[in-house]
Amino acid sequence: MNNLAFENPDAQTIAHALQSRTASRELEVPLLPEVANKVITLSQDPESDAAQLASLIQSDQALAGHVMHIANSAAYSPNATLVSLQQAITRLGMNLISDIALAASISAKMFKAPGFENHIQSIWRHALATALWGKEIARQGRRNVEATFLCGLLHSIGRPVVIQAALDCANKTHTKLSEADVLLLEENLHTPVGVAVAQRWEMPQIVCESIEFFHAYEKATQAREQTTMINGGAAFATHMLTPDQLSAEQLTALPVLADLNLYDDEVQSLLDKKDDIKSTMEAMLGR
Numbered sequence: 001m002n003n004l005a006f007e008n009p010d011a012q013t014i015a016h017a018l019q020s021r022t023a024s025r026e027l028e029v030p031l032l033p034e035v036a037n038k039v040i041t042l043s044q045d046p047e048s049d050a051a052q053l054a055s056l057i058q059s060d061q062a063l064a065g066h067v068m069h070i071a072n073s074a075a076y077s078p079n080a081t082l083v084s085l086q087q088a089i090t091r092l093g094m095n096l097i098s099d100i101a102l103a104a105s106i107s108a109k110m111f112k113a114p115g116f117e118n119h120i121q122s123i124w125r126h127a128l129a130t131a132l133w134g135k136e137i138a139r140q141g142r143r144n145v146e147a148t149f150l151c152g153l154l155h156s157i158g159r160p161v162v163i164q165a166a167l168d169c170a171n172k173t174h175t176k177l178s179e180a181d182v183l184l185l186e187e188n189l190h191t192p193v194g195v196a197v198a199q200r201w202e203m204p205q206i207v208c209e210s211i212e213f214f215h216a217y218e219k220a221t222q223a224r225e226q227t228t229m230i231n232g233g234a235a236f237a238t239h240m241l242t243p244d245q246l247s248a249e250q251l252t253a254l255p256v257l258a259d260l261n262l263y264d265d266e267v268q269s270l271l272d273k274k275d276d277i278k279s280t281m282e283a284m285l286g287r
Contacts, residue, residue, distance in 0.1 A: 036105040043098040073283035134233030151210040158194025
């Protein structure tokens, strides 16, 4: 990595330290919640069943309450009250409950970065929106919906990890980092750090590859399809959350939509789901 234009020149030392720790697998990363790991394992096991998923979620009281709260939200059950996890799984399906449990157990609350709480929450909102849009793109193309959700949820996991690690490093070395310095570190290091986190969490190869090649999906090999859908999903998410940054006209002109073989009527069909996806995202965030 070349020298960056930091406000505090000492920040370059932190950049090199984080880069070195990432390469040598010594960078401290948050632990993946045990229940999230088990949810991923169950969701990928064709032999698993709803009773196993319900039992797993019930082992974590807070998660069980959160899942039931979301399952009973207007986005999922507008005309019914679900009273048990078994009932929720029967009504909504095992895959959807898995998505809800994953989104509830992996969240912005995992990270300790004083002063950057709102920024990390914004990153997480965009990641969740990307996962939901990725699912819709995958569904429209009749591709693997569940794998795309997981790839979307974790595609930017390196960003909050870089911010937390940079602040920790600055605190230990008594280096004063400006907000601009931290954001510059995030922008330049989030990809290798994200891959390192996914590998440490023993994520499937397609997740690691979709993180590594998110910004250059045409270079992906094993997970090119998922990576392209995630890139497209992220564009829809940006348009939904910050339309002033990416208008509908700018969105439809992006090359990734052509690479996804999305025709104009299919793009419009996706855009028609915007309110539903926003409502689902807010429900998953517990709002």
